[in-house]
Amino acid sequence: MSDYPVEVRGLETRFGQTWVHRGIDLAVPAGEVVALVGGSGSGKTTLLRQMVGLMRPTAGDVSLFGEPLFAGSRAEQLERRRRFGMLFQHGALFSALSVFANVAFPLREIGITDEAMLRDLVRLKLAMVELDADVALRMPAELSGGMVKRVALARALALEPELLLLDEPTAGLDPDRSSGFVRLIRALHRALGLTVVLVTHDLDTLAALASRVAVLTDGRILAFGPLGEIIKVQDPFIERFFHSDRAQAALARGRGMG
DSSP, X not given: OOSOSEEEEXXXXXXXXXXXXXXXXEEEOTTOEEEEEESTTSOHHHHHHHHTTSSOOSEEEEEETTEXXXXXXXXXXXHHXXXXXXXXXXXXXXXXXXXXXXXXXXXXXTTOOOHHHHHHHHHXXXXXXXXXXXXXXXXXXXXXXXXXXXXXXXXXXXXXXXXXXXXXXXXXXXXHHXXXXXXXXXXXXXXXXXXXXXXXXXXXXXXXXXXXXXXEEXXXXXXXXXXXXXXXXXXXXHHHXXXXXXXXXXXXXXXXXX
């Protein structure tokens, strides 16, 4: 793996006359968990999607695993994309497909057709996210919010990626399910040696997971480093986001997770 599985250089994003990013530079070190935080409209999720080619920036460059995101033939680009998985905020499961078919989908896409092998692989992926094999028979509408997240995570891990991207992974979960999901991500990160990039506004999740934090304000990365260093930066956003009594209590809870 590259020392920096994700590198963003000079990235700019404009929607109409509105600038969202004005020169983003960020290199995500291998094996770390990097959290993207910022105010509403700061472009966190947009940046996450641009990192994996779901959106194109107005200008600038994105590299994955040391190679330009869109470099090479279509086959080479597809091979590069198989090295990451993404968990969308609301799971983005295919509502007309069973849990089994959802998790098997990326496996079928790479050409696995043996049904016995698919059953074994899906069972393995569900076990990795602490779900019983019989969940495979259910439809997404029959799942709780926490189970939807876990099934979506199983699908994101189907191709054994090196890089995992998470968009608001604990959004919509109650505190107990949120803590359980955070512990699961921590365990998977350690066991699989993943590099993780996540967007979150939840300080409990941030404190529990992130080894580094990137703060987006005014279209740029204001600060990037360990949480202990970030909270010392003198800036109005950081003061509001990290230093209120409520924020301090959340950070304390997050440090106790896992």
